[in-house]
Amino acid sequence: xxxxxxxxMTDSEDPILSxxxxxxxxxxxxxxxxxxxxxxxxxxxxxxxxxxxxxGSGKSVTARSIMGLIESPGKVLPESxxxxxxxxxxxxxxxxxxxxxxxxxxxxFQDPQQSLNPVYxxxxxxxxxxxxxxxxxGEEAVEEAMRLLQAVGIPDAKRRLDEYPNQFSGGxxxxxxxxxxxxxxxxxxxxxxxxxxxxxxxxxxxxDLLKELQxxxxxxxxxxxxxxxxxxDIADRVNVMYAGQIxxxxxxxxxxxxxxxxxxxxxxxxxxxxxxxADGLETIEGQVPTPNEPADHCRFAPRCPKSFGACDxxxxxxxxxxxxxxxxxxxxxxxxxxxxxxxxxxHIEKESERTEEQP
Amino acid sequence: MSNTLEQSxxxxxxxxxxxxxxxxxxxxxxxMFSDPPVKxxxxxxxxxxxxxxxxxxxxxxxxxxxxxxTLLALEIATEGSIIYDGTDITGLSGTELKExxxxxxxxFQDPESSLNDxxxxxxxIREPLDAHSWKxxxxxxxxxxxxxxxxxxxxKHYFRYPHQxxxxxxxxxxxxxxxxxEPDFLVLDEPVSALDVSVQAKIIRLLEDLQExxxxxxxLIAHDLSVVRYISDRVAVMYLGKIMEKxxxxxxxxxxxxxxxxxxxxxxxxxxPSAASQRITLSGTPPSxxxxxxxxxxxxxxxxxxxxxxxxxxxxxxxxxxxxxxxVVRERARxxxxxxxxxxxxxxRFDRFDDIEDSRAxxxxxxEVPERVDQQIETAVEMVKRGEPMEAQQHxxxxxxxxxxxxxxxxxEVSVSGRQSYCHRHTDEYEDVEPxxxxxxxxx
Numbered sequence: 001x002x003x004x005x006x007x008x009m010t011d012s013e014d015p016i017l018s019x020x021x022x023x024x025x026x027x028x029x030x031x032x033x034x035x036x037x038x039x040x041x042x043x044x045x046x047x048x049x050x051x052x053x054x055x056g057s058g059k060s061v062t063a064r065s066i067m068g069l070i071e072s073p074g075k076v077l078p079e080s081x082x083x084x085x086x087x088x089x090x091x092x093x094x095x096x097x098x099x100x101x102x103x104x105x106x107x108x109f110q111d112p113q114q115s116l117n118p119v120y121x122x123x124x125x126x127x128x129x130x131x132x133x134x135x136x137x138g139e140e141a142v143e144e145a146m147r148l149l150q151a152v153g154i155p156d157a158k159r160r161l162d163e164y165p166n167q168f169s170g171g172x173x174x175x176x177x178x179x180x181x182x183x184x185x186x187x188x189x190x191x192x193x194x195x196x197x198x199x200x201x202x203x204x205x206x207x208d209l210l211k212e213l214q215x216x217x218x219x220x221x222x223x224x225x226x227x228x229x230x231x232x233d234i235a236d237r238v239n240v241m242y243a244g245q246i247x248x249x250x251x252x253x254x255x256x257x258x259x260x261x262x263x264x265x266x267x268x269x270x271x272x273x274x275x276x277x278a279d280g281l282e283t284i285e286g287q288v289p290t291p292n293e294p295a296d297h298c299r300f301a302p303r304c305p306k307s308f309g310a311c312d313x314x315x316x317x318x319x320x321x322x323x324x325x326x327x328x329x330x331x332x333x334x335x336x337x338x339x340x341x342x343x344x345x346x347h348i349e350k351e352s353e354r355t356e357e358q359p
Numbered sequence: 360m361s362n363t364l365e366q367s368x369x370x371x372x373x374x375x376x377x378x379x380x381x382x383x384x385x386x387x388x389x390x391m392f393s394d395p396p397v398k399x400x401x402x403x404x405x406x407x408x409x410x411x412x413x414x415x416x417x418x419x420x421x422x423x424x425x426x427x428x429t430l431l432a433l434e435i436a437t438e439g440s441i442i443y444d445g446t447d448i449t450g451l452s453g454t455e456l457k458e459x460x461x462x463x464x465x466x467f468q469d470p471e472s473s474l475n476d477x478x479x480x481x482x483x484i485r486e487p488l489d490a491h492s493w494k495x496x497x498x499x500x501x502x503x504x505x506x507x508x509x510x511x512x513x514x515k516h517y518f519r520y521p522h523q524x525x526x527x528x529x530x531x532x533x534x535x536x537x538x539x540x541e542p543d544f545l546v547l548d549e550p551v552s553a554l555d556v557s558v559q560a561k562i563i564r565l566l567e568d569l570q571e572x573x574x575x576x577x578x579l580i581a582h583d584l585s586v587v588r589y590i591s592d593r594v595a596v597m598y599l600g601k602i603m604e605k606x607x608x609x610x611x612x613x614x615x616x617x618x619x620x621x622x623x624x625x626x627x628x629x630x631x632p633s634a635a636s637q638r639i640t641l642s643g644t645p646p647s648x649x650x651x652x653x654x655x656x657x658x659x660x661x662x663x664x665x666x667x668x669x670x671x672x673x674x675x676x677x678x679x680x681x682x683x684x685x686x687v688v689r690e691r692a693r694x695x696x697x698x699x700x701x702x703x704x705x706x707x708r709f710d711r712f713d714d715i716e717d718s719r720a721x722x723x724x725x726x727e728v729p730e731r732v733d734q735q736i737e738t739a740v741e742m743v744k745r746g747e748p749m750e751a752q753q754h755x756x757x758x759x760x761x762x763x764x765x766x767x768x769x770x771x772e773v774s775v776s777g778r779q780s781y782c783h784r785h786t787d788e789y790e791d792v793e794p795x796x797x798x799x800x801x802x803x
Contacts, residue, residue: 054555054556054557055555146717150721155643155683155686155687155690155718155721155722156687156690156691156718157717157718157721158714158717158718159690159691159694159712159714159718169644170419171644172644199418199419199582200418200582200584200623200626200627201418201622201623201626201640201641202418202644203626203628204625204626204628204638204640204641205640205641207628208638208640226555226556227628228556228630229627229628229629229630230628231630232628232629232630232631232632232634233628233629233632234628252632253632253633256630256631256632256633257633266557267556267557268630270556270557270559270560271556271585271630272560272563272585272586272588272589272590281560281563281564281589282560283557283560283561283564284557284560287525287527287558288555
């Protein structure tokens with residue numbers, strides 16, 4: 001029900017977040033690491049968009065780039081565009097960014113322990129956030145902080161306000177962090193592996209909470225995880241990342257029922273899940289490469305069972321795949337109704353179009 | 360590969376390799392005035408057959424790692440026995456223990472911290488051989504090279520350092536080290552949870568191959584249920600120091616009897632968005648192992664908890680609110696009062712807990728509360744305000760507690776294959792778990 005709702009909402013309105021050609025690079029002494037290499041995606045209002053990938057695929061750098069948290073030696077290249085609610089974020093000064101972070105975008109990190117200051121009470125930290133971002137102080141702030149803790153499902157909220165983070169359990173801490181985020185009354189939440197450090201039963205509680213909050217407050221969520229199960233549970237649309245690039249985009253149902261990119265297929269098959277032991281577990285040979293050279297080829301090619309000659313020379317572009325609208329993959333095997341040469345031609349053409357568009 | 364690494368023939372033709380009976384591991388609590396002990400493992404019994412994999416699952420803090428360590432005599436058992444191939448290892452010490460340890464090794468969770476960065480890979484794998492003065496130096500070197508190839512690493516890695524390897528490769532080094540002394544039994548403590556799925560699959564495969572080649576017996580400790588399902592022959596599910604259910608893997612996963620197992624399984628997000636998830640959410644967080652409930656361990660969170668007679672027909676929302684309120688009071692009872700608080704309480708000046716009214720209002724918000732319940736709650740609230748949350752807890756207990764709160768269940772056999780589950784509902788006296796859970800879920 002939330003899914004169909006959000007689908008219609010995205011049709012009628014502009015997306016709340018629109019990322020175009022985002023490139024984040026890290027300069028080191030001997031190489032340039034293209035941690036995020038020309039990715040584009042949208043997040044519609046009230047929608048949950050997932051980014052899934054293995055470690056080193058660039059998903060967290062994407063989140064940090066949006067939040068303006070990239071520090072030297074990292075840099076968001078000037079061709080990149082991040083537009084939030086119609087406002088271009090890449091041009092903002094540090095102070096201006098601060099106001100966006102305070103009131104527009106909230107972020108929940110993986111480890112709640114590190115997002116909370118151990119020497120202040122939880123109530124203190126929520127009140128601080130209320131003071132800075134919404135200018136609420138005194139008795140009113142205490143009331144509001146209590147309401148927020150109740151909203152994230154912490155029982156006996158008033159007493160909990162006077163406790164320190166170490167007196168909270170892991171799940172409670174993550175709830176408290178979410179309450180702190182809500183204190184800034186954001187429209188958009190970036191969740192970077194918010195449940196990875198938690199047990200499954202607690203993870204289930206937090207996922208339910210996020211869905212509830214989304215419904216109540218009309219939040220848009222960018223959800224980053226490595227866990228395909230969590231993505232299936234929470235996301236409306238999914239972007240699969242590999243070595244700094246998005247290799248496949250699809251509505252969540254399509255991605256799981258009809259994956260197209262060889263990497264997505266292999267990734268889904270390597271989850272133990274329901275496989276019986278007799279079938280054996282599929283593995284992907286080799287390792288995720290460090291994206292330290294320009295993307296003039298397919299980065300998955302060396303590990304791809306279906307790669308052919310052109311894969312090492314032509315950078316694949318996103319083309320429509322599958323049967324549903326909005327399902328794209330960047331792979332030279334598609335569009336699959338064309339011959340091999342025609343497919344390669346299509347990708348070369350698309351690439352030159354894309355580079356011409358850029359200023 | 361199996362030519363070079365010969366396995367010693369089984370010393371005894373017994374089916375069971377390890378038999379654990381009533382094992383307990385408590386920390387602290389010995390002194391007269393000390394706090395109650397942390398009951399990390401609180402009376403577990405199970406057996407592991409030769410050549411099989413027993414999966415041990417549970418949430419963090421349930422005692423599964425402590426159990427694994429106690430099995431390897433890395434922790435001294437507080438009570439109970441561990442019979443390994445006919446010997447009770449809880450009684451071993453000194454040279455006997457060292458000799459025995461050759462049989463049983465461990466693979467650790469974090470490949471980053473379980474390898475010494477200042478030693479080469481060769482030295483790391485050779486260390487157990489050195490420690491046990493195994494044969495000659497040349498033999499040891501040979502052995503290490505064999506082990507490297509057994510875990511799929513080339514010989515040239517002998518002289519490299521751990522930091523030059525990826526997580527998956529480091530885990531291979533850890534496995535090679537564990538295999539060095541030709542053990543029969545390995546405790547795998549979360550061997551793949553620090554790895555990415557695609558790497559994880561390779562390590563799982565390696566573990567399977569090694570088990571077959573060397574006839575190894577595994578205890579696999581993991582919180583990732585899909586991994587456990589894939590690799591284990593039998594599974595034991597732990598919660599707060601107790602085994603809640605144990606049996607054949609497929610049976611436990613497809614036809615769980617215990618309310619905890621059912622909730623745990625339903626909480627795993629499936630990589631399939633179309634799967635109709637009937638999620639049974641466990642409320643709250645697990646209690647501290649030093650303050651476990653007197654009755655069933657799960658009684659504070661159980662989705663199928665037996666209600667007392669008088670409230671058998673109570674509204675679901677009302678009952679949940681009551682349970683939540685009991686949790687609030689229980690938490691308050693754990694708050695240590697300062698000396699000043701005690702003095703104030705003595706003179707009826709105590710007001711630190713007056714905010715219990717807020718919590719009460721919040722808990723029972725939108726719930727119709729019958730008079731009888733309201734009176735009990737009122738009495739409890741007054742007690743808390745007076746600074747006597749313990750008494751309030753006791754008061755609520757008398758009124759609302761059921762058999763789950765005051766009696767420990769027993770292990771009941773629940774299937775022909777010998778699967779066992781720890782729950783009161785398996786007796787004839789009470790309704791079975793399944794219908795209760797689905798009925799309570801339907802009411803939602």
